[in-house]
Amino acid sequence: MSKLIVTPAPHIKDSDTVSKQMRNVFIALIPALIASVIFFGTNALVVIITTVLSSVLFEVIILKIRKKAIKKSDISSSALTGLLLAFCVSSFMPWWIMILASFIAIAVAKHAFGGLGFNIFNPALAARAFILASWPVLMTTWLAPYAAITSATPLELLKENGISADYLTMFIGNHAGSIGETSAIALLIGALYLLVTRTIDFRVPASYLITVVAMSLVMGQDIVFQLLAGGLILGAFFMATDPVTSPVTKPGRWVFGAGCGFITMIIRVWGGYPEGVCYSILIMNAVVPLLDRYLQGRIFGCKRWNVV
Amino acid sequence: MNLLKEFYKGIFSENPVLRILLGLCATMAVTTSLINGVGMGLATSFVLILSNVIISSIRKIIPDKVRIPVMIIVIATFTTIVDLILAAYFPPLSKALGIFIPLIVVNCIIFGRAEAFASRYPVFDSFLDGLTKGAGFTVTLMFVGFIRESLGRQVLVMILPPGAFLLIGFLVGAMNLIERWQKGLNPR
Numbered sequence: 156m157s158k159l160i161v162t163p164a165p166h167i168k169d170s171d172t173v174s175k176q177m178r179n180v181f182i183a184l185i186p187a188l189i190a191s192v193i194f195f196g197t198n199a200l201v202v203i204i205t206t207v208l209s210s211v212l213f214e215v216i217i218l219k220i221r222k223k224a225i226k227k228s229d230i231s232s233s234a235l236t237g238l239l240l241a242f243c244v245s246s247f248m249p250w251w252i253m254i255l256a257s258f259i260a261i262a263v264a265k266h267a268f269g270g271l272g273f274n275i276f277n278p279a280l281a282a283r284a285f286i287l288a289s290w291p292v293l294m295t296t297w298l299a300p301y302a303a304i305t306s307a308t309p310l311e312l313l314k315e316n317g318i319s320a321d322y323l324t325m326f327i328g329n330h331a332g333s334i335g336e337t338s339a340i341a342l343l344i345g346a347l348y349l350l351v352t353r354t355i356d357f358r359v360p361a362s363y364l365i366t367v368v369a370m371s372l373v374m375g376q377d378i379v380f381q382l383l384a385g386g387l388i389l390g391a392f393f394m395a396t397d398p399v400t401s402p403v404t405k406p407g408r409w410v411f412g413a414g415c416g417f418i419t420m421i422i423r424v425w426g427g428y429p430e431g432v433c434y435s436i437l438i439m440n441a442v443v444p445l446l447d448r449y450l451q452g453r454i455f456g457c458k459r460w461n462v463v
Numbered sequence: 464m465n466l467l468k469e470f471y472k473g474i475f476s477e478n479p480v481l482r483i484l485l486g487l488c489a490t491m492a493v494t495t496s497l498i499n500g501v502g503m504g505l506a507t508s509f510v511l512i513l514s515n516v517i518i519s520s521i522r523k524i525i526p527d528k529v530r531i532p533v534m535i536i537v538i539a540t541f542t543t544i545v546d547l548i549l550a551a552y553f554p555p556l557s558k559a560l561g562i563f564i565p566l567i568v569v570n571c572i573i574f575g576r577a578e579a580f581a582s583r584y585p586v587f588d589s590f591l592d593g594l595t596k597g598a599g600f601t602v603t604l605m606f607v608g609f610i611r612e613s614l615g616r617q618v619l620v621m622i623l624p625p626g627a628f629l630l631i632g633f634l635v636g637a638m639n640l641i642e643r644w645q646k647g648l649n650p651r
Binding site: 255263267285288289290291 | 620
């Protein structure tokens with residue numbers, strides 16, 4: 156028995172590939188992309204293109220330096236990292252900050268740990284945390300849609316002034332915020348596509364959102380507001396479900412999502428920042444190896460859960 | 464020649480922070496500016512050199528079983544002296560370094576050298592060992608403090624704790640890379 160090796164790996168293979176999954180996520184992000192260009196204009200498009208191109212460029216350069224073959228999956232995954240990174244910043248971020256952030260995402264958060272499939276932390280969120288710590292003013296100033304005036308996000312308004320936004324505005328995304336997070340409806344269309352095509356597993360976003368609802372009830376917060384506000388939908392469906400940095404086991408995924416929801420609400424209600432999605436996912440990323448190890452789920456053919 | 468080699472070892476090939484990975488807490492905590500780094504480096508070097516000399520000179524009369532408490536007393540004595548001198552003559556530096564001056568007592572570099580070197584070798588060798596390792600520590604802290612202070616004006620995160628972790632990680636990686644190149648050029 157001591158020689159028994161437990162692998163959570165695929166024993167049955169199908170035609171699914173990394174680049175295919177990445178393509179599905181890209182397709183799912185198109186509605187949010189269109190919404191961001193409608194609300195924040197061509198500036199948003201410039202930020203997105205800069206970030207995606209520089210991410211791919213850094214990926215190619217680092218693969219060359221590491222003397223690795225450049226595969227389709229590397230290109231598509233780094234482009235997706237760039238897109239997600241651009242989605243969580245404001246539309247007036249200077250281009251050089253976005254290039255530096257792409258470098259942090261690809262070189263530090265991804266390749267310093269061994270490249271695609273080996274990174275502990277979500278590269279886009281790690282880079283976002285880096286630029287949030289470096290340029291706190293730029294990262295907490297937001298533009299109102301259709302206009303060049305600064306405005307606060309609904310979560311900032313709630314935290315600083317106690318004002319709640321109306322649900323329809325938040326659902327459509329017609330309010331200040333980062334490029335890709337504002338439009339709940341566009342993100343939900345994409346999320347539905349991902350769930351239908353089985354690109355992502357429903358467990359992580361489900362337990363994430365359920366925990367946020369439960370925590371809102373316990374803490375006396377407005378449930379619908381908390382669900383629609385900030386980067387929750389973007390984070391729950393597109394970032395927490397990153398196959399590299401989320402658990403592979405089913406019970407691990409439930410716990411992972413619940414932990415993200417718990418930390419998000421703690422930061423939102425009691426923390427110094429108005430939004431906690433980024434940090435909650437990063438913190439839970441760090442415990443993914445533990446979750447995978449201790450919550451392995453029921454092995455086929457066994458009656459009881461195999462909890463080490 | 465021998466002296467140069469010892470300094471080379473202290474600063475590069477056996478750098479206490481970047482090669483042996485000791486004293487990381489002090490390195491990360493106080494290097495927010497060049498002057499803090501130099502101050503911390505010199506204070507630690509002072510304690511390191513003098514405790515090495517004292518421990519080496521009494522190494523034959525310390526009973527083996529109580530050598531750790533004896534070392535702690537010697538190191539704590541010099542740390543207290545440094546603490547009081549800094550507070551008396553360099554109040555701003557003393558204020559900036561704060562709790563990390565008393566914490567020199569538990570700096571692993573000093574313990575490591577006392578245990579591994581000073582308790583086995585003669586006084587002058589131990590003095591030299593403290594001097595070179597202290598120089599390595601001071602140079603490293605100066606360098607880290609210089610980079611963090613200059614980058615921190617543009618990129619705020621370099622002044623904050625995450626910047627220290629990132630920078631030390633990069634420097635340790637660079638040292639490993641340099642060592643690999645040296646080994647590749649003249650394989651032993």
